[in-house]
Amino acid sequence: AALGYYLYDLGYDVWMGNARGNFYSRNHTTYNPDIDKSFWRFSWHEIGFYDLPASIDYVLNKTGYDKMAYFGHSQGTTSFFVMTSMRPEYNEKITIMSALAPVSYMKNVNAPLLPIMRNLMAVSGNAITEFLPRTELWKACFRSKMTEDTCFDYMYQLLGKHSKMWNATMAPVYMSHLPSGCNLKQFKHYVQLIDSGRFCQYDYGPTENLKRYNSSQPKDYPIKNITAPVALYYTSNDNLSSYKDVMHLSKELPNVVENHLYPYKKWNHMTMIWGLEARELTHKNMVELMKKYEPESK
Numbered sequence: 001a002a003l004g005y006y007l008y009d010l011g012y013d014v015w016m017g018n019a020r021g022n023f024y025s026r027n028h029t030t031y032n033p034d035i036d037k038s039f040w041r042f043s044w045h046e047i048g049f050y051d052l053p054a055s056i057d058y059v060l061n062k063t064g065y066d067k068m069a070y071f072g073h074s075q076g077t078t079s080f081f082v083m084t085s086m087r088p089e090y091n092e093k094i095t096i097m098s099a100l101a102p103v104s105y106m107k108n109v110n111a112p113l114l115p116i117m118r119n120l121m122a123v124s125g126n127a128i129t130e131f132l133p134r135t136e137l138w139k140a141c142f143r144s145k146m147t148e149d150t151c152f153d154y155m156y157q158l159l160g161k162h163s164k165m166w167n168a169t170m171a172p173v174y175m176s177h178l179p180s181g182c183n184l185k186q187f188k189h190y191v192q193l194i195d196s197g198r199f200c201q202y203d204y205g206p207t208e209n210l211k212r213y214n215s216s217q218p219k220d221y222p223i224k225n226i227t228a229p230v231a232l233y234y235t236s237n238d239n240l241s242s243y244k245d246v247m248h249l250s251k252e253l254p255n256v257v258e259n260h261l262y263p264y265k266k267w268n269h270m271t272m273i274w275g276l277e278a279r280e281l282t283h284k285n286m287v288e289l290m291k292k293y294e295p296e297s298k
């Protein structure tokens with residue numbers, strides 16, 4: 001059901017990005033992520049402002065095209081909104097952006113595990129830099145049916161209620177790559193959005209904010225700058241991408257070409273990409289819409 005394979009089977013040239021700081025993206029010319037805290041001085045803001053534009057330029061340079069279609073899920077949508085709002089020239093390089101479970105405004109997020117994770121964050125202070133790294137503890141999830149069920153229950157508490165449309169037979173494959181770790185600052189930045197109800201840059205506190213933003217408060221992302229065509233796909237059973245927050249986003253975006261709230265109460269944050277019927281109910285629609293915005297073939 002994976003979207004990347006589906007697009008490849010249809011004959012498209014598929015490039016899959018990777019977020020800085022996870023298990024597959026820990027190389028650096030200067031810093032060692034295991035010992036240098038300087039490596040971790042970023043959130044999804046830096047991913048959107050620096051990394052994503054660099055990736056897009058690389059793909060366009062290699063392919064010879066002037067534009068590309070962008071598919072994003074969760075943080076992949078957040079970083080896109082950062083890029084196209086803060087660096088609006090990149091809107092011209094996107095034919096269409098398909099946003100699965102988009103995350104920007106988070107005022108209505110209701111994940112039961114968030115209070116616990118917030119407390120752990122407060123206790124750890126700056127002592128911990130990496131969040132949810134791949135560890136032996138997570139590998140233990142699949143040593144028995146009981147531990148597997150416990151780990152999945154934990155995941156559902158964060159992402160949304162259990163879905164019968166989830167492909168359970170593929171779960172060991174998915175979970176062999178998840179979680180892959182990220183910067184704790186990325187998670188902190190999301191928590192700040194939940195607390196503030198805004199879609200804004202990282203809050204460093206009044207003193208540092210004055211130095212960085214010339215204001216005691218972090219600046220909102222200028223969503224009105226996002227002129228690329230955007231298609232929104234979301235569900236009412238998503239603990240991280242609340243449909244109320246997505247509706248807020250849709251009213252702010254100036255060029256929404258599809259606004260699709262799926263009525264399936266059993267779909268959650270991950271079913272949008274891994275669900276048994278994701279291809280029929282989501283991916284085919286996305287591809288048909290993408291075709292309308294395709295550049296001329298070379």
